[in-house]
Amino acid sequence: MTDQTMPGARTVAASPKAEPITADELKQARDAWRRMRSSAVLGSGLRPGTSALARGVFELGWAACARMGHGAPALADVPIPSQDIAGALHAVSGTIERAGVRIGQEVDYYGSQFHLHGRYYVTAVEETADARGYVTTRYALSEWSGGRFRRVLSGVHSASMTPLASFWEMRPAQV
Numbered sequence: 001m002t003d004q005t006m007p008g009a010r011t012v013a014a015s016p017k018a019e020p021i022t023a024d025e026l027k028q029a030r031d032a033w034r035r036m037r038s039s040a041v042l043g044s045g046l047r048p049g050t051s052a053l054a055r056g057v058f059e060l061g062w063a064a065c066a067r068m069g070h071g072a073p074a075l076a077d078v079p080i081p082s083q084d085i086a087g088a089l090h091a092v093s094g095t096i097e098r099a100g101v102r103i104g105q106e107v108d109y110y111g112s113q114f115h116l117h118g119r120y121y122v123t124a125v126e127e128t129a130d131a132r133g134y135v136t137t138r139y140a141l142s143e144w145s146g147g148r149f150r151r152v153l154s155g156v157h158s159a160s161m162t163p164l165a166s167f168w169e170m171r172p173a174q175v
Contacts, residue, residue: 026059026063032058032062033058036058036085104168105164105168107120107121107122107141120152121142124151125138126138138155141161
């Protein structure tokens with residue numbers, strides 16, 4: 001018997017071994033990220049953690065695009081409009097912030113109202129957009145007292161609190 005392929009049989013090429021993003025790909029992606037961020041009017045609304053997360057996704061996308069052969073400069077040296085960049089990055093920011101704290105969740109507040117530091121429940125989430133479309137999220141914090149929530153703080157930034165794993169539950173003894 002010979003090692004010849006049978007007539008009509010398909011040959012399947014072996015998949016290449018996955019390789020980490022190279023230093024050159026990372027350098028190109030970071031240069032592109034810096035140029036894109038400097039061309040956008042982002043203001044101070046994008047937190048460092050959100051920016052780092054978005055940059056990581058951008059770098060991965062950059063490398064994937066280059067490796068799939070879609071890296072040819074179709075519109076070389078044509079910038080992306082800054083409002084498109086800002087809109088995409090702030091959408092990421094808003095999603096991350098909203099994912100962190102939910103209504104009914106217990107939080108530890110440590111904001112500027114020092115005499116009110118402590119644990120509360122989130123009872124309202126308010127999102128507002130400015131004229132440029134940047135979304136700001138603020139929270140209302142309440143304590144459970146006398147069979148109902150009593151609002152203690154309003155307009156709280158997510159940076160002023162830490163979400164905890166516990167959520168408020170209605171129990172017969174609380175009614």
